[in-house]
Amino acid sequence: MELLTPAIGLLFWMLVVFVILVVILRVAAWKPIMNGLKEREHQIQSALDLAEKTRADMAKLQSDNEKLLAQARAERDSILKSAKESADRLIAEAKDRAGIEGKRIIEDAREAINNERVAIVAQMKKEIVTISLDIAEKVLRKELGDKTSQEKLVADLAKEARLN
Amino acid sequence: MFQTLRHTFFATFALLFVTFSVAFAEEPAHDHEAKESKFNIGEMIMHHIADAHEWEFAHGLSIPLPVIIYDNGVKVFSSSNFYHSPDATHEDHENHVYPNKALGYVLEHEHIYPIGADGKANKEAHVLDFSITKNVASLLLSAVILLLIFTSVAKGYSKNKGKAPSGIQSFLEPIILFIRDEVVKPAIGPKYERYLPYLLTLFFFIWVNNLLGLVPGGANLTGNIAVTLILAVITFIIVHFSANKHYFAHLIKPTGVPVALLPIMIPVEIVGVFMKPFSLMVRLFANITAGHIIILSLLGLIFIANNLGGGGTGWAVSPLVLIFTLFMNVIELLVAFLQAFIFTLLTSMYIGSSIEESHEADHGH
Numbered sequence: 001m002e003l004l005t006p007a008i009g010l011l012f013w014m015l016v017v018f019v020i021l022v023v024i025l026r027v028a029a030w031k032p033i034m035n036g037l038k039e040r041e042h043q044i045q046s047a048l049d050l051a052e053k054t055r056a057d058m059a060k061l062q063s064d065n066e067k068l069l070a071q072a073r074a075e076r077d078s079i080l081k082s083a084k085e086s087a088d089r090l091i092a093e094a095k096d097r098a099g100i101e102g103k104r105i106i107e108d109a110r111e112a113i114n115n116e117r118v119a120i121v122a123q124m125k126k127e128i129v130t131i132s133l134d135i136a137e138k139v140l141r142k143e144l145g146d147k148t149s150q151e152k153l154v155a156d157l158a159k160e161a162r163l164n
Numbered sequence: 165m166f167q168t169l170r171h172t173f174f175a176t177f178a179l180l181f182v183t184f185s186v187a188f189a190e191e192p193a194h195d196h197e198a199k200e201s202k203f204n205i206g207e208m209i210m211h212h213i214a215d216a217h218e219w220e221f222a223h224g225l226s227i228p229l230p231v232i233i234y235d236n237g238v239k240v241f242s243s244s245n246f247y248h249s250p251d252a253t254h255e256d257h258e259n260h261v262y263p264n265k266a267l268g269y270v271l272e273h274e275h276i277y278p279i280g281a282d283g284k285a286n287k288e289a290h291v292l293d294f295s296i297t298k299n300v301a302s303l304l305l306s307a308v309i310l311l312l313i314f315t316s317v318a319k320g321y322s323k324n325k326g327k328a329p330s331g332i333q334s335f336l337e338p339i340i341l342f343i344r345d346e347v348v349k350p351a352i353g354p355k356y357e358r359y360l361p362y363l364l365t366l367f368f369f370i371w372v373n374n375l376l377g378l379v380p381g382g383a384n385l386t387g388n389i390a391v392t393l394i395l396a397v398i399t400f401i402i403v404h405f406s407a408n409k410h411y412f413a414h415l416i417k418p419t420g421v422p423v424a425l426l427p428i429m430i431p432v433e434i435v436g437v438f439m440k441p442f443s444l445m446v447r448l449f450a451n452i453t454a455g456h457i458i459i460l461s462l463l464g465l466i467f468i469a470n471n472l473g474g475g476g477t478g479w480a481v482s483p484l485v486l487i488f489t490l491f492m493n494v495i496e497l498l499v500a501f502l503q504a505f506i507f508t509l510l511t512s513m514y515i516g517s518s519i520e521e522s523h524e525a526d527h528g529h
Contacts, residue, residue: 003210004389005389006389007293008292008294009292009293009295009300010215010297010303010388013296013300013303013304014303014391014394015394018365018395018398020307021311022362022365024311025311025314025361025364025365026362026365028315029314029315030318030365031318033317033321033340034357035321036325037321037337037340037341039325
């Protein structure tokens with residue numbers, strides 16, 4: 001039958017054209033297409049890998065951060081605690097020292113005042129004696145300017161002495 | 165995206181088809197030469213399926229193609245020397261015999277013979293006909309189409325480097341990936357890359373030519389046994405050139421077969437070797453030719469009705485016939501893809517089984 005007998009011309013052209021087509025397409029089309037596809041697949045895969053790695057890194061970083069934060073918080077607490085303690089201690093010490101010092105100053109002041117007073121009293125005694133002597137001298141000079149008055153004084157003194 | 169493209173394609177195709185059918189239906193009106201002759205559907209179908217030395221798009225609208233023959237030297241001339249030969253009588257035209265005495269050749273039912281001493285075709289003489297027939301022209305056209313499409317797809321990969329595919333690249337990429345990942349890789353295994361250029365070319369060659377054959381006026385290239393024969397032979401050669409020793413050892417001594425059965429099994433295995441490419445050849449040829457025959461038969465119903473009823477009967481049955489034909493065409497679109505897919509899948513499987521390292525006891529045939 002006509003349909004089942006291959007024609008030599010078509011066999012020849014088909015072989016030539018198809019083989020050339022495979023050769024050309026292999027170089028001009030399939031190679032760049034397959035390379036492009038492979039490259040894209042590789043890119044997608046590496047992008048996915050990178051995303052996965054980044055996610056893991058982020059998680060690690062976050063947990064690290066949390067750890068650091070907790071550590072920092074603990075450190076801050078301990079620093080605050082010790083600071084408070086030392087502040088308290090300082091205050092207490094200062095208070096104690098201030099108390100002692102105050103007492104000492106007061107004591108000193110008291111002593112100084114006492115000394116001053118004693119000195120002043122002594123001074124005053126001396127002054128009073130001097131002044132009394134002066135006055136007595138002056139009075140005596142005036143009183144005992146004449147004979148009668150001297151006698152009278154002697155009499156008075158004698159009287160007084162007796163009374164005493 | 166694909167869905168829309170497909171719909172557009174269907175719509176375009178349907179439109180083309182209707183246009184063609186109307187032109188076809190009008191044919192008897194200006195077919196004044198053959199008015200009296202009865203419509204012969206078998207002849208019409210064979211005429212449309214077979215190869216020709218001119219490309220006839222519609223009745224009276226044809227392009228002459230170059231005739232190249234080898235007959236003690238290469239001779240090249242236009243086929244119009246036959247079809248419009250001054251020596252061809254009306255009766256010759258009726259019988260599809262076109263003698264050209266000046267050239268000394270006659271084209272009889274698309275075969276070229278030298279004109280003998282008696283003035284008739286000398287069928288004993290062998291003239292090798294390498295003409296650019298309708299099928300060869302369609303073959304060249306499809307090669308150009310494939311080159312244009314796939315070089316532009318390839319260009320897309322350098323143009324859209326690191327970006328999403330665009331245009332025709334994004335349309336064809338899923339199909340290329342489908343062939344690579346669903347057909348070739350599972351069938352052949354890790355060494356698939358060597359065979360990919362052939363298998364991809366094979367798939368798209370068959371698909372594009374199947375589709376070109378469905379276009380009204382197109383050639384029935386993949387429904388031609390010469391074309392499927394070459395494809396099957398190339399597949400056969402590739403399978404047996406890449407086959408390892410396990411494959412050949414399996415032919416001589418099939419695993420798990422008792423020695424007593426070997427005289428039967430060895431011939432069966434050897435027949436199987438040739439049966440595989442033979443089935444590839446026949447499957448594609450028969451499927452595509454059958455599709456064309458069905459569509460042409462359906463269209464032929466219009467003319468048969470016209471012959472039986474006369475007058476407007478042909479017009480009257482056209483709408484119904486058109487619906488059937490349209491339906492068949494849509495099925496043929498599916499078949500066009502399916503046959504390309506099956507040919508590629510089976511070729512991949514044959515290659516895969518020939519390079520397989522260890523044979524399972526019950527691997528299929």
